[in-house]
Amino acid sequence: MADSNAPNTVLTCLTFDVGGRLYALDVAGVREVVDPPAVTRVPRAPSFMLGAFNLRGRVVPLVDARGRFGLEAAPPTRASQVVVLEITHDGVPALLGVLADAVDEVLTVDADTLQEPPPFGTRLDPSLVRGVVRRADRFVTLLDADRVFSLEALTPSGPQTQPASHS
Amino acid sequence: MNAEVAERLRRSFLAESLDLTGEIEAAVLALEDAPGDAELLGRLFRAVHTLKGNAAMFGADDVERLTHDLETVLDRAREGRLAADGALIDLVLETRDLVLVMLGAADGEVDPAQVDRLTATFARLAGAPGGAVAPVDAPAAAAKTRWQVAFRPGPGLFRSGQEPLLVLKELSELGPCEVRLDASRLPELEALEPETCYVGWEAEVVAEGGEDAVREAFMFVEDDAEIRIAPAPARAPASGGGAGREAAPAGAAPSELRVASEKLDALIDLVGELVTLQARLARRAGQDADPELRDVSEHLERLTWELRDSAFAVRMVPVGQTFARFRRLVRDLCGELGREADLVLEGGETEIDKGLVGHLHEALVHLVRNAMDHGLEPPEAREAAGKPRRGTVRLSAAQEGSEVIVRVQDDGRGLDLAAVRARAVERGLLAEDEEASDDRLADLVFAPGFSTARAVSAVSGRGVGLDAVRRSIEALRGTVSLANAAGGGTVATVRLPLTLAIVEGLLVAVGDERYVVPVDTVDACVEVGPEETGGDEQVVAWRGALVPFVRLRELFAVSAPPALREHLVVLDAGGRSVALVVDDVVGKQQTVIKPLGKVYAHVEGLAGATLLGDGRVALVLDPAAIARAR
Numbered sequence: 185m186a187d188s189n190a191p192n193t194v195l196t197c198l199t200f201d202v203g204g205r206l207y208a209l210d211v212a213g214v215r216e217v218v219d220p221p222a223v224t225r226v227p228r229a230p231s232f233m234l235g236a237f238n239l240r241g242r243v244v245p246l247v248d249a250r251g252r253f254g255l256e257a258a259p260p261t262r263a264s265q266v267v268v269l270e271i272t273h274d275g276v277p278a279l280l281g282v283l284a285d286a287v288d289e290v291l292t293v294d295a296d297t298l299q300e301p302p303p304f305g306t307r308l309d310p311s312l313v314r315g316v317v318r319r320a321d322r323f324v325t326l327l328d329a330d331r332v333f334s335l336e337a338l339t340p341s342g343p344q345t346q347p348a349s350h351s
Numbered sequence: 352m353n354a355e356v357a358e359r360l361r362r363s364f365l366a367e368s369l370d371l372t373g374e375i376e377a378a379v380l381a382l383e384d385a386p387g388d389a390e391l392l393g394r395l396f397r398a399v400h401t402l403k404g405n406a407a408m409f410g411a412d413d414v415e416r417l418t419h420d421l422e423t424v425l426d427r428a429r430e431g432r433l434a435a436d437g438a439l440i441d442l443v444l445e446t447r448d449l450v451l452v453m454l455g456a457a458d459g460e461v462d463p464a465q466v467d468r469l470t471a472t473f474a475r476l477a478g479a480p481g482g483a484v485a486p487v488d489a490p491a492a493a494a495k496t497r498w499q500v501a502f503r504p505g506p507g508l509f510r511s512g513q514e515p516l517l518v519l520k521e522l523s524e525l526g527p528c529e530v531r532l533d534a535s536r537l538p539e540l541e542a543l544e545p546e547t548c549y550v551g552w553e554a555e556v557v558a559e560g561g562e563d564a565v566r567e568a569f570m571f572v573e574d575d576a577e578i579r580i581a582p583a584p585a586r587a588p589a590s591g592g593g594a595g596r597e598a599a600p601a602g603a604a605p606s607e608l609r610v611a612s613e614k615l616d617a618l619i620d621l622v623g624e625l626v627t628l629q630a631r632l633a634r635r636a637g638q639d640a641d642p643e644l645r646d647v648s649e650h651l652e653r654l655t656w657e658l659r660d661s662a663f664a665v666r667m668v669p670v671g672q673t674f675a676r677f678r679r680l681v682r683d684l685c686g687e688l689g690r691e692a693d694l695v696l697e698g699g700e701t702e703i704d705k706g707l708v709g710h711l712h713e714a715l716v717h718l719v720r721n722a723m724d725h726g727l728e729p730p731e732a733r734e735a736a737g738k739p740r741r742g743t744v745r746l747s748a749a750q751e752g753s754e755v756i757v758r759v760q761d762d763g764r765g766l767d768l769a770a771v772r773a774r775a776v777e778r779g780l781l782a783e784d785e786e787a788s789d790d791r792l793a794d795l796v797f798a799p800g801f802s803t804a805r806a807v808s809a810v811s812g813r814g815v816g817l818d819a820v821r822r823s824i825e826a827l828r829g830t831v832s833l834a835n836a837a838g839g840g841t842v843a844t845v846r847l848p849l850t851l852a853i854v855e856g857l858l859v860a861v862g863d864e865r866y867v868v869p870v871d872t873v874d875a876c877v878e879v880g881p882e883e884t885g886g887d888e889q890v891v892a893w894r895g896a897l898v899p900f901v902r903l904r905e906l907f908a909v910s911a912p913p914a915l916r917e918h919l920v921v922l923d924a925g926g927r928s929v930a931l932v933v934d935d936v937v938g939k940q941q942t943v944i945k946p947l948g949k950v951y952a953h954v955e956g957l958a959g960a961t962l963l964g965d966g967r968v969a970l971v972l973d974p975a976a977i978a979r980a981r
Binding site for chain 2: 233241
């Protein structure tokens with residue numbers, strides 16, 4: 185997976201809304217954005233694993249970003265979108281759909297301006313976050329997709345996220 | 352080429368040539384003890400051929416000429432047109448000694464008179480037109496075939512020190528030859544790197560001795576190049592005389608085309624898509640009154656199925672290649688275990704999906720080891736029992752319907768069912784007084800943790816037992832069983848589906864969820880009421896036996912309210928019967944099994960996913976895993 189965390193690098197990110205907060209993912213790992221599809225439930229999986237859907241002939245697992253970030257599940261709205269990521273699980277490239285409350289914009293971030301995530305008020309373990317960047321009046325949390333959506337994090341044996349500490 | 356590289360090449364050429372002259376000497380001396388031995392002649396020929404190629408590459412023209420002539424003579428001997436007698440052996444040895452002198456590897460001067468004499472002898476033996484040596488007989492192998500050859504060197508050919516022109520020269524020596532240059536990949540001059548090979552060649556050559564003879568020309572470059580050799584399509588009879596002689600004889604060995612497996616997988620994926628889409632169209636057309644649409648849809652259906660069958664045929668490989676690897680294993684095991692055994696292979700032409708080959712090989716390694724270790728007795732014990740010292744392990748394959756059956760049979764002492772029973776009781780797999788049929792007892796050998804071996808041997812007792820074999824075979828939707836063979840000994844039977852990727856599926860419903868069960872595992876479907884499945888026992892009477900059942904609604908925690916009437920789908924899960932209770936049986940459909948992804952690999956009971964006619968994803972069930980998960 186392309187990781188351009190070197191100094192003086194300009195990152196192009198896709199930002200999206202989950203539970204009223206803005207998150208960002210490096211576009212290098214984003215394949216496309218699609219409307220919420222018909223999803224088939226897969227039994228015996230963590231509750232935030234919503235199932236699998238048909239992406240032009242490929243069967244792609246769908247993860248609920250709200251659930252992954254420790255929020256209550258909410259029914260999709262008209263603004264909901266699925267971000268399809270290209271990730272690597274066990275050394276095998278795979279696609280993964282991430283259901284977000286809304287997709288915001290494509291943002292360019294100078295890697296030098298990335299800040300350490302604040303020690304409070306974040307929903308995610310700091311090790312999953314590449315940094316925080318300020319955009320107008322909001323903070324955007326840049327995620328490390330390979331860690332947030334690692335195989336361990338998405339299967340029952342993996343560490344479950346703690347419920348959010350809302351600020 | 353700089354001096355250092357040249358020196359390195361020269362040294363490696365010399366070292367290799369010395370090896371080869373040693374090989375020539377060894378082969379020809381062995382030939383003296385076994386006159387006319389085809390294998391030794393082949394060995395000798397190959398060594399001379401390689402030496403010639405080396406010499407040509409390095410520019411040792413004198414050595415090349417000499418070895419070329421010798422090769423021609425040996426080729427005639429190989430074809431049986433020249434006796435490989437003492438005179439020939441002397442000639443080979445003399446040539447070999449002269450080559451060493453030419454290479455500066457032996458003392459002495461090259462005597463031009465000796466070279467001329469040898470050359471003349473070669474010419475006489477090679478049977479120049481009207482030569483003295485009459486053919487011993489006219490072998491069938493002399494039939495000439497027109498071959499189409501594509502030679503596409505990799506970009507690094509020059510850097511590895513190869514010279515494609517020599518290859519083409521050698522090719523043209525086989526017989527009448529036309530060569531065309533394929534310069535279509537040549538870049539613009541600015542982008543051209545002088546050390547990169549951009550070009551390829553296509554040739555048609557008329558040669559005798561089959562495909563191997565043609566392939567031999569590419570011996571030195573085959574690792575660095577893509578080479579395709581196929582019989583040329585028969586030409587119109589008008590094209591010159593003797594067309595019948597040149598054309599590939601009917602029933603000639605089928606030529607092969609190497610294809611990267613990714614290309615094949617991509618093709619299979621596309622066919623899978625097409626099958627799914629076609630099912631969708633057929634569904635739609637069935638609801639439509641337009642006769643033309645239905646007609647087109649039915650036609651497309653036939654074509655799609657034919658295409659599917661053809662595409663899958665490409666994936667099939669003969670199981671013989673896998674079998675051949677067992678000769679070495681059996682030989683090694685004989686030494687390790689103190690056994691004497693012959694391996695008999697049967698049905699090697701049976702074809703199997705290439706995706707299954709690796710798994711089959713692994714399972715067979717266990718089964719063959721098991722047969723050698725636990726089945727076959729030591730030679731002394733065999734003799735004491737009035738059997739031949741050498742045991743036999745028979746590996747056979749056959750196709751039956753949509754399954755491939757592979758058997759591993761030994762002529763050893765057979766399964767000791769009393770010992771199996773005692774062990775099963777000891778392990779708590781069987782109650783002390785429980786009745787068990789022979790089949791049931793034999794099946795217990797596959798139970799996890801079961802092993803009748805008294806001592807843990809280095810071969811069979813290394814952690815993975817027959818339970819692991821069963822799991823891996825069942826993961827491929829196959830079955831494995833063990834039984835005493837009719838004539839004594841043990842036979843292990845592996846049944847595998849012909850192909851993995853497409854199955855006939857039975858669509859079942861629970862609430863509004865749909866699941867697919869592979870039809871080949873389904874024994875029967877019946878409607879049942881609560882009086883039959885309502886008890887706490889989770890078993891149902893079926894054909895006079897009690898069959899355990901799994902309510903899919905409970906197994907998969909389906910939230911929809913229970914149905915009033917349910918359906919029982921009786922499955923054969925690897926020799927055991929298990930029933931699924933579902934709300935409804937919807938119908939059959941062609942099912943392209945797709946991976947569900949690693950994130951769901953932990954979910955037991957699923958074989959993958961498929962796409963339904965309406966484009967939705969449905970989960971494909973794995974009956975054997977459901978039986979285990981119960």
